[in-house]
Amino acid sequence: MKTFLYLSSLWLVWMPAHLWAFDWHYEGRFRAGFQMLFDPPPADLSRLDYEVEFRNGLIGTLYEKNNHIFDYEVVVDLVYTGGLREEIGLADEYDARLFRGWIRYEKDNFKVRVGRQQILFGAGALFRPLGFFDTRNIAGILPLTRGVDGLRSTYFLSSTSSVQGWVVPAQIDNQAIIGLRGEANFGPIETGAVIQYKPKTDITFLNSFNLELIQMGYHIQGEYVVGYWNESRLDIQQDQPGNPLRFDTVVGVDYTFDLGQGLHVLLEYFLSTQEPGFTNIDLKQDRTIHTMGLMLDQPVGIDIVWRAFFFIDLSDHSFQFAPQIEYNVWEQVFLYVQAQIGGSVDGNNLTGRLFRTSPASITGTESRAGLTLVAYF
Numbered sequence: 001m002k003t004f005l006y007l008s009s010l011w012l013v014w015m016p017a018h019l020w021a022f023d024w025h026y027e028g029r030f031r032a033g034f035q036m037l038f039d040p041p042p043a044d045l046s047r048l049d050y051e052v053e054f055r056n057g058l059i060g061t062l063y064e065k066n067n068h069i070f071d072y073e074v075v076v077d078l079v080y081t082g083g084l085r086e087e088i089g090l091a092d093e094y095d096a097r098l099f100r101g102w103i104r105y106e107k108d109n110f111k112v113r114v115g116r117q118q119i120l121f122g123a124g125a126l127f128r129p130l131g132f133f134d135t136r137n138i139a140g141i142l143p144l145t146r147g148v149d150g151l152r153s154t155y156f157l158s159s160t161s162s163v164q165g166w167v168v169p170a171q172i173d174n175q176a177i178i179g180l181r182g183e184a185n186f187g188p189i190e191t192g193a194v195i196q197y198k199p200k201t202d203i204t205f206l207n208s209f210n211l212e213l214i215q216m217g218y219h220i221q222g223e224y225v226v227g228y229w230n231e232s233r234l235d236i237q238q239d240q241p242g243n244p245l246r247f248d249t250v251v252g253v254d255y256t257f258d259l260g261q262g263l264h265v266l267l268e269y270f271l272s273t274q275e276p277g278f279t280n281i282d283l284k285q286d287r288t289i290h291t292m293g294l295m296l297d298q299p300v301g302i303d304i305v306w307r308a309f310f311f312i313d314l315s316d317h318s319f320q321f322a323p324q325i326e327y328n329v330w331e332q333v334f335l336y337v338q339a340q341i342g343g344s345v346d347g348n349n350l351t352g353r354l355f356r357t358s359p360a361s362i363t364g365t366e367s368r369a370g371l372t373l374v375a376y377f
Contacts, residue, residue, distance in 0.1 A: 024060035027075075031055070033141070033336070033372030034083070041084065042360055049084040049368075051091075053077055055099065068107055075100040088362055100147050109156040116147040119166055121181065121192065123219040123229035126293035126309070127270035129248040130194060130217050130231055132179070133168075135205050139309040139322040141336045141372045146205060150177075160185040170201035177201065189222040200239070211279055212238040226255045237278050244277035259298075266295040283353055290314035291354075303328040311354055317345035318352025320365070332376040339369040 034050035041047060057075035064070070077099050081091040102115030122130035126138055136143035150168035157163065161184035168177040179196035195216040201209050214236040221229035232249035252268035273288040274280065280287060292314060297307040305326045312319040324338035342355030342365050349357045355365045 022060070022062055024058045027057040027059060028377045029053075029055040030375045030377070031142075031372065033370055035338075035340075035368045035370030037084070038367040038369070039357075041362060041366075042358070045087050045362070046083045048082075049370075050082050051085075052080045054079075057100070062103070068105075070103065070105055072103045073100045074098075084362065098147075102147075110153070111155075112151065112153040114151045116149050117152065118145055118147055119150070119152060119168075120145055121183075121194075121219075122231050123190075123192075123221040123252075124231040124250045124268065125252060125254075125266055126268045126295060126311070127250040127291070128231070129233035129250055130192075130219060131207075132177075132196060132198070132215065133206065139311075139320070139324075139340075141324070141338060142374065148203065157184075168203075170199050170203070172200055172202055175199040175201075188224075189220060191218065191220045193218045208235070208281060211235075211281075214238060226253050228253050235278075240277050240279060242277055244275040246272070246274035246278050248272045261299045261301075263296065263298045268293045284316065284351060286315060288315070289353070312345075313353050316352050317348075318354040318356070319343055319345065320354045329373075334374045336372040336374065337370075338372065339367075341367045343367075 031053040032051070034048055037047045037049075055075060055077050057073065059073045060071065062070040062072055075098070077095075077097050079091075079095045079097070081093060081095070085091040086093050098116055100116055100118070102113050102117040104111060104113040119133045120131065122128050122134075124130070128134050131145075133145065133148050135146045148168050150166055152164060152166040154162055154164045162182070164181045166177075166179050170176055177196065177198045179194060181192060181194040183190070183192035185191075193216075195214070198206075198208075198211075198213045198215060200212050203209055215233055216236075217231070217233035219229065219231040221227070229252050230249065232247070235246040235248075236243050237246070248271070250268050250270045252266065254264065254266035257263045257265065270291045270293065271289070276287070278287075282289065290313070292312050294310040295307065297305060299305045307324050307326070309322040310319065319342065321341045322339065324336055327335045327337075329335050342352075343349065344352050344355060349355060352365070355367075356363050357366070
C-alpha cells in the first residue's frame with residue numbers, strides 16, 4: 001500500500017502537463033539540530049543525538065473545470081540521523097520517507113482525499129483524547145503529526161457545520177479503521193462528535209494499536225473572557241469479556257495577559273481512568289491517571305519568541321519542564337534553543353511516567369538540551 005501510494009504520487013507529479021492542466025508550487029525545508037544528554041547514557045552510548053532533514057514538497061492542481069477540482073500534495077523527507085537514536089536502533093542512519101502524498105477531488109460542498117494525509121481534529125492543545133492519529137510532540141520544535149494512508153471525505157452542510165468520514169487500512173487481515181465525525185457552531189460555541197471502530201493494527205505509532213476498540217467522543221470550546229474547552233473519549237474494548245471501558249478527558253483554559261507584547265497562558269487538566277477488565281498499557285499499571293499541563297509563550301521584539309511547557313503527573317509526581325527560544329535569524333531562517341528537564345517531586349526517579357532513569361537502557365525521558373536551525377525555501 002505504501003509503495004503504491006508513493007509511486008502513484010511521483011507518477012502524477014511527472015505526467016505531461018498538457019494532459020492534466022498541471023500546475024505546481026514547490027515548498028522546501030531544511031532542518032538540522034542536535035541534543036545532548038545531561039547525564040552520561042548507559043553502555044558507552046553517545047551523549048549526542050543529531051539529525052539533518054531535507055524536506056521537498058510539491059502542492060498544486062491537476063485539473064479544474066466546471067467546479068470540478070483535482071489537487072494534490074507530495075512531500076518527501078530525506079533524513080540523516082546520528083548519535084544516540086541511531087546507535088540504539090530507534091532510527092536508521094539514512095532514511096527517505098513519504099511525509100504527505102495525497103490527491104483530493106472537490107465539487108461544491110463535497111471533498112474526498114486519498115493517500116498519505118493528516119487526519120487531525122479536537123480542541124485539546126497539550127492532551128488530545130480525540131487525536132486518534134496524532135503523533136505530535138507538542139513541546140518539541142515544529143510539532144507536526146505523521147500522515148496515515150487512507151481515504152477521507154468531507155461534506156459541508158453549511159459554512160459552520162460539516163460531516164467527515166475516513167477509512168484507514170489496519171494492515172492486518174484486510175481490516176480497516178473506520179470513523180465518522182460531525183462538527184457545528186452554535187453561536188460562539190464550537191462542538192464536535194466522533195465515533196470510530198479500530199481493529200487491531202500494525203500501525204504501531206497509533207495509541208492502543210494492538211487493541212480492538214469502539215471509540216466515541218466529543219469536544220466543545222468557546223470563549224468568555226477566557227478561552228475554554230473540553231474534549232473527551234470513551235473506549236469500549238471489543239476483545240475482552242464484558243467489553244470493559246476506558247475514559248479520557250481534558251479540560252483547558254487560556255488567556256493572554258497585557259504584559260509586554262502579550263503573555264499567553266494555557267492550562268489543561270487530563271484524566272484517564274479504566275475498568276479492571278480493560279487491557280492496561282500503562283507503564284506502572286495504574287488504572288487512573290491525573291496530569292496537569294501548562295504552556296507559556298510571549299514575543300519579545302520582532303525576532304524572538306520564548307515558550308515554556310511544564311507537565312506534572314499528579315499520581316506519581318514526576319514532571320517535565322521544556323523551555324525553548326525561537327530566534328528569527330534572517331527572513332525564513334530560524335534558530336531554536338530548547339531543553340527538556342525532568343525530575344520527581346518526591347525524589348523517586350526510577351518509575352515515573354514523565355521522568356525516569358535506568359542504568360541499563362534509554363527511556364526517552366532523560367534531561368537534555370540542544371539547538372535546531374530551520375530554513376524554509
